[in-house]
Amino acid sequence: MFYRTRVSDAVIRRLPMYYRHLKELEKAGVEKISSKELGKKMKFTASQIRQDINCFGGFGQQGYGYHVSDLRKHIGDILGLERSYRVVIAGAGNIGGAVANYEGFIQEGFKVVAIFDKDPKVIGTQIHGLTVKNVSGLSAWLKDNTADIGVIAVPAGNAQAIADCMTKNGIKAIWNFAPVDLVLPENVFCNHVHLSDSLHILTYMMNEDQLFQRIEERNHGSDVRI
Amino acid sequence: MFYRTRVSDAVIRRLPMYYRHLKELEKAGVEKISSKELGKKMKFTASQIRQDINCFGGFGQQGYGYHVSDLRKHIGDILGLERSYRVVIAGAGNIGGAVANYEGFIQEGFKVVAIFDKDPKVIGTQIHGLTVKNVSGLSAWLKDNTADIGVIAVPAGNAQAIADCMTKNGIKAIWNFAPVDLVLPENVFCNHVHLSDSLHILTYMMNEDQLFQRIEERNHGSDVRI
Missing domain, CATH: 3.40.50.720 (NAD(P)-binding Rossmann-like Domain)
Incomplete structure (x- = not known):
């Protein structure tokens, strides 16, 4: 969807989320964080986070975790936020x-x-x-x-x-x-x-249980007919 | 990220996009569309589209394509838009x-x-x-x-x-x-x-070429040093 990018949409979409969470951690005075802890906070796996960051040449030291403010700055640079x-x-x-x-x-x-x-x-x-x-x-x-x-x-x-x-x-x-x-x-x-996309995702979540109940009933119904 | 959903985030995120594009097609008077044509319009593959729609029990007939307004209504129902x-x-x-x-x-x-x-x-x-x-x-x-x-x-x-x-x-x-x-x-x-996420994705796109040029130069630099 983000045409002409070298990195997948999914990775690009996660970069601003990393940036936000790291900014919050920095503001809260957290100096160091492991990919596991950051993953827990963001509901991603540690390996996902390491992979994403490695798309841009790697950062941090194995087994040491990340310096929050260094990683925030690194992600900010990737996002082009070092300039005005x-x-x-x-x-x-x-x-x-x-x-x-x-x-x-x-x-x-x-x-x-x-x-x-x-x-x-x-x-x-x-x-x-x-x-x-x-x-x-x-x-x-x-x-x-x-x-x-x-x-x-x-x-x-x-x-x-x-x-x-x-x-x-x-x-x-x-x-x-x-x-x-x-x-x-x-x-x-x-x-x-697209503001409406975000609202439609919310209504999807509100209705998912009933949706799958209907799908299961339909599937069950067709089984019976067979 | 969309906690507690049965379907992956990526699929859920594409549903409102399908809905929007189908609404546009409907407005333009298009009655039928193949997954290939819809894919071309949305920059997805035909198989991606069929897979996404199949997450919700399947729809349409193999080799026939989709009735635009039926599919729009079907996706609308999935998104919970049939109610107020x-x-x-x-x-x-x-x-x-x-x-x-x-x-x-x-x-x-x-x-x-x-x-x-x-x-x-x-x-x-x-x-x-x-x-x-x-x-x-x-x-x-x-x-x-x-x-x-x-x-x-x-x-x-x-x-x-x-x-x-x-x-x-x-x-x-x-x-x-x-x-x-x-x-x-x-x-x-x-x-x-998060409005800022969207803006940061834009600045990422604006700076990606220079970013990878820097990464390549850094990698080349470290080769030389080795």
């Missing part, structure tokens, strides 16, 4: 506002440098210390300024036009919240947040 | 507002029945036709009303208290947006949205 990113947001609604105001991002080197919207009632208002600009000026702004990541938080119908404008003006990475698959140039990276 | 859900939101900020206003949810049977906040400036305002209530009344409200899903969209420091209040008053499923791991009773399901 200039972020442009299109759409100053709930999602755009949530991204702009998310405090954790600032600590990690994500700097929101401009927010655009098309609603005259929203243009000119302040979000996180930035004045919301008219989206008609996005192209011109991107010609005069640099940005690393474009956040698309506009309605589905406007998302492709915003993506086109961003990528034509040098944006190489899109974080897309609009519920639509974007068509992007080959050299542009994109990660899509 | 009453949703209570704690936190009327950006995230709470985004959930309340997300139009797709309404079509799928999610009905936001109450929104709570603790900010006097926000209490009494309207979100999606609902008057934001004082969170001090959450417990009493839950005693008098039923809800299936509790959305936690409050700051990290308040999330556990809200979760406790919800679960003590009969909520069996929590959709948590607060950046904190909740301690919940065993019979409560929870799915956690």
